[in-house]
Amino acid sequence: MAGFQSLPGFRDFYPEDFSRRQHIFRVWRQTASAFGFQEYDAPVLEPLELYKTKSGDEIEAQLFSFKDKGDREVSLRPEMTPTVCRMVGAKAGALKRPIKWFSIAEFYRYERAQKGRLRAFHQFNADIFGEAGPEAEIELIALLVQCLAGFGLTKDDFYVRLSDRDLWFFYLEALGFNEEQSRALLTAVDRFEKMGDDAFKGYAEAHGALPADQKDKVLAFLKVKGLAELEATLAPFKSDKLSARLTDWRKVLAGLAAMGLGDFVCVDLAVVRGLAYYTGFVFEAFDRKGDLRALAGGGRYNDLVKKLGGPDLPAVGFAIGDVTTGLLLEQRGLAPAHVTAPDVYVVIGGEAERKAAFADIHALRAAGFKAEYPFRELAFGKQFKAASESGAKLALIYGGDELAKGIVKVRNLTDRTEHEVPKNQVIAAVRDSLSGD
RNA sequence: GCGGUCAUAGCUCAGUUGGUUAGAGCACAAGAUUGUGAUUCUUGGGGUCGCGGGUUCGAAUCCCGUUGACCGCCCCA
Numbered sequence: 237m238a239g240f241q242s243l244p245g246f247r248d249f250y251p252e253d254f255s256r257r258q259h260i261f262r263v264w265r266q267t268a269s270a271f272g273f274q275e276y277d278a279p280v281l282e283p284l285e286l287y288k289t290k291s292g293d294e295i296e297a298q299l300f301s302f303k304d305k306g307d308r309e310v311s312l313r314p315e316m317t318p319t320v321c322r323m324v325g326a327k328a329g330a331l332k333r334p335i336k337w338f339s340i341a342e343f344y345r346y347e348r349a350q351k352g353r354l355r356a357f358h359q360f361n362a363d364i365f366g367e368a369g370p371e372a373e374i375e376l377i378a379l380l381v382q383c384l385a386g387f388g389l390t391k392d393d394f395y396v397r398l399s400d401r402d403l404w405f406f407y408l409e410a411l412g413f414n415e416e417q418s419r420a421l422l423t424a425v426d427r428f429e430k431m432g433d434d435a436f437k438g439y440a441e442a443h444g445a446l447p448a449d450q451k452d453k454v455l456a457f458l459k460v461k462g463l464a465e466l467e468a469t470l471a472p473f474k475s476d477k478l479s480a481r482l483t484d485w486r487k488v489l490a491g492l493a494a495m496g497l498g499d500f501v502c503v504d505l506a507v508v509r510g511l512a513y514y515t516g517f518v519f520e521a522f523d524r525k526g527d528l529r530a531l532a533g534g535g536r537y538n539d540l541v542k543k544l545g546g547p548d549l550p551a552v553g554f555a556i557g558d559v560t561t562g563l564l565l566e567q568r569g570l571a572p573a574h575v576t577a578p579d580v581y582v583v584i585g586g587e588a589e590r591k592a593a594f595a596d597i598h599a600l601r602a603a604g605f606k607a608e609y610p611f612r613e614l615a616f617g618k619q620f621k622a623a624s625e626s627g628a629k630l631a632l633i634y635g636g637d638e639l640a641k642g643i644v645k646v647r648n649l650t651d652r653t654e655h656e657v658p659k660n661q662v663i664a665a666v667r668d669s670l671s672g673d
Numbered sequence: 674g675c676g677g678u679c680a681u682a683g684c685u686c687a688g689u690u691g692g693u694u695a696g697a698g699c700a701c702a703a704g705a706u707u708g709u710g711a712u713u714c715u716u717g718g719g720g721u722c723g724c725g726g727g728u729u730c731g732a733a734u735c736c737c738g739u740u741g742a743c744c745g746c747c748c749c750a
Contacts, residue, residue, distance in 0.1 A: 241723090244741065291750060297674090298748075315750050345750085348674085351743070513750080529749085555750090585708080616708040624710045635708065649710080 245355025252574040259572050263386040264360040268338040271379045278319045284309040290318045300344045312344035316361040324365050325546020333366035352529040352560045363553030370484040372552045373517050374491035381500045388570045394523050397504035402516045406477040426508045460505050532556035577627025582609040583619040585635035593634040596662050
């Protein structure tokens with residue numbers, strides 16, 4: 237027990253853990269594929285500069301970064317977005333639009349590990365490039381919902397909060413704030429849910445105290461919880477920008493409602509999402525109970541591909557994490573049982589019978605059946621016990637008596653019936669017995 | 674990076690004011706059972722009590738340090 241252990245925030249995946257992880261990946265992959273997204277992958281190690289360019293120099297504190305032996309500044313990837321922007325940007329001219337891509341990959345962040353937040357974790361990333369309209373948001377939010385609903389989670393388990401950074405900027409502009417003030421206010425909005433009034437301290441220090449009537453308007457906007465309320469709040473403002481945004485909002489909500497997903501999505505302008513390269517809609521998925529970290533997050537980032545050296549290409553994307561998703565599935569009893577049961581367990585009389593059994597065991601496996609047998613000679617009683625414990629549906633009995641008659645006994649371990657089949661028809665007999673149920 | 678709680682077998686835990694060789698249940702393995710699965714019984718493997726140091730005749734127990742997990746702060750792409 238002493239000796240080595242895994243690094244803090246890193247996990248070992250024992251077979252049982254691995255099968256839970258695979259189940260999560262399988263649902264994500266199937267769902268993305270049904271939505272017409274194509275899978276890609278990319279290097280785990282990237283130039284450090286890629287992340288600094290996207291997020292600023294401060295980001296290095298949260299990275300697994302180092303100098304390689306060629307003196308290059310590199311970092312394990314903390315997220316997929318810059319990488320996929322680089323990839324798409326490099327070939328944007330040759331890719332058919334809209335570009336719908338997804339990936340399932342491991343990421344690394346040098347942070348203090350807590351429940352639901354580790355240093356190494358997996359994310360499902362889905363992005364749409366080349367579509368400036370809200371149709372891309374509809375597609376992605378629908379995908380996000382289905383990526384969680386695919387596990388059996390319902391509208392009572394999770395929901396998606398939809399907000400809009402552009403709408404906030406246009407609204408604050410209409411209230412008379414300049415861009416710098418607006419950014420400071422959005423930081424306050426982001427923290428308001430957690431800190432309450434103290435969230436505005438930072439703004440007051442930089443730009444002076446916020447007049448009471450202005451603050452009321454900001455708080456009122458932050459508390460908007462529906463489209464009708466949003467429209468009413470914005471009605472007094474004669475702004476083309478605001479009315480254009482409202483048109484997009486109606487499209488997104490109407491589209492999702494038409495897909496039957498209205499109950500999964502709510503308007504919630506309190507969401508603005510932290511470090512902001514987002515340029516329009518932003519959204520986050522949470523469990524309804526609210527005792528877990530965010531399940532997923534994403535939004536539009538129209539400027540990023542260009543910022544990273546590519547063409548001017550609009551983009552929207554989101555990521556779902558495996559850690560929080562796994563915790564939620566566990567809580568709701570939706571984590572699948574770890575199943576290792578073979579299709580058939582072969583009971584072998586003794587050394588003499590072993591060779592005859594081996595021929596059929598291998599033929600069964602080559603035909604795609606999961607076949608198990610005991611490595612060592614065991615009493616029949618033991619073997620039947622082992623067969624039963626293995627979870628196999630069938631036992632094939634290769635005893636001296638049977639082989640002398642040129643047959644094999646097939647025992648149904650569920651109803652405990654037995655029948656004999658000619659040895660040269662074992663595979664067909666197994667296929668028949670298994671297709672029965 | 675800062676504060677708090679915790680750490681005994683693979684898992685869940687017990688372990689008295691510091692006192693002999695640290696225990697239980699579950700799990701795992703063998704046997705009772707050499708041609709049919711249950712139950713039961715017996716037996717076994719597995720611990721330098723997270724790690725290092727200190728106090729003491731004696732430490733799982735007290736003290737200091739350290740590592741890790743969890744909780745809160747910062748951050749959350």
